[in-house]
Amino acid sequence: MRRLRNTDSRTEQESAILKAAAEEVALVGIGRLSMDVVARQAGVSRSTLYRRFPSRDALITELGRQTFEFAMARLQTVAIDSGPQAASVAAFREGVRLLTGEPVMRRFLQLDGEFTATTEMVAEARLFLVSAATAMAKALRAAGATMSDHELMAVAEVHIRLAASLVQVNTDVLDVTDDDAVARYAKTYLAPLVH
Structure with a gap:
């Protein structure tokens, strides 16, 4: 089931992205972290995800x-x-x-x-x-x-x-x-x- 688009503020989007990333890391580990899954779970587009975190490494580091x-x-x-x-x-x-x-x-x-x-x-x-x-x-x-x-x-x-x-x-x-x-x-x- 696809979540609705996240039209919240930048801070709220970043929080949703980090929460989704934490859930994904806990589930599959850092090496298999999928930016597509994180975007989908956070309810943001890939372009929004990459605007907030310019790379996978930047997301993992944060x-x-x-x-x-x-x-x-x-x-x-x-x-x-x-x-x-x-x-x-x-x-x-x-x-x-x-x-x-x-x-x-x-x-x-x-x-x-x-x-x-x-x-x-x-x-x-x-x-x-x-x-x-x-x-x-x-x-x-x-x-x-x-x-x-x-x-x-x-x-x-x-x-x-x-x-x-x-x-x-x-x-x-x-x-x-x-x-x-x-x-x-x-x-x-x-x-x-x-x-």
């Missing part, structure tokens, strides 16, 4: 930027009033929740086994890692961490990289879908790294 901004906002909600070790557990648990529960995030970070990436996507993934580690380091500092900035960034990056790895490759060591198990794991193995 979708990645928005996805990572959403993730950063979620990571910054970590409770910091219970001390740095408890904050590290909360941040790790939230990171695992994001990586297991957000299909677009999984696709962008190539956690679903899809290894076709644009140069912009690789740059966005690298930016996500740095941004996530920076956000976590700030939360840990605000929670009372006293280690040097360099050590704090290194520990935060270990948390982020480990969360991504555990989500990507199933292991008997940790069931990433069990929130309590994730918290126990972080408390046992990761919290002691923070002081």
Whole structure:
């Protein structure tokens, strides 16, 4: 069934396009994202789609930027009033929740086994890692961490990289879908790294 043409404002059209792109990426992955399907699902013509996003890479890059901004906002909600070790557990648990529960995030970070990436996507993934580690380091500092900035960034990056790895490759060591198990794991193995 074909949707009616989207005659909304430019901002509303861009929002509809990005929503349709997110749904398509979650369904088929980035490598198989179809501009025709996105246009149809957003209710816009191909020419409107290309006026809003001049290339497929431009659309993917914007979708990645928005996805990572959403993730950063979620990571910054970590409770910091219970001390740095408890904050590290909360941040790790939230990171695992994001990586297991957000299909677009999984696709962008190539956690679903899809290894076709644009140069912009690789740059966005690298930016996500740095941004996530920076956000976590700030939360840990605000929670009372006293280690040097360099050590704090290194520990935060270990948390982020480990969360991504555990989500990507199933292991008997940790069931990433069990929130309590994730918290126990972080408390046992990761919290002691923070002081």
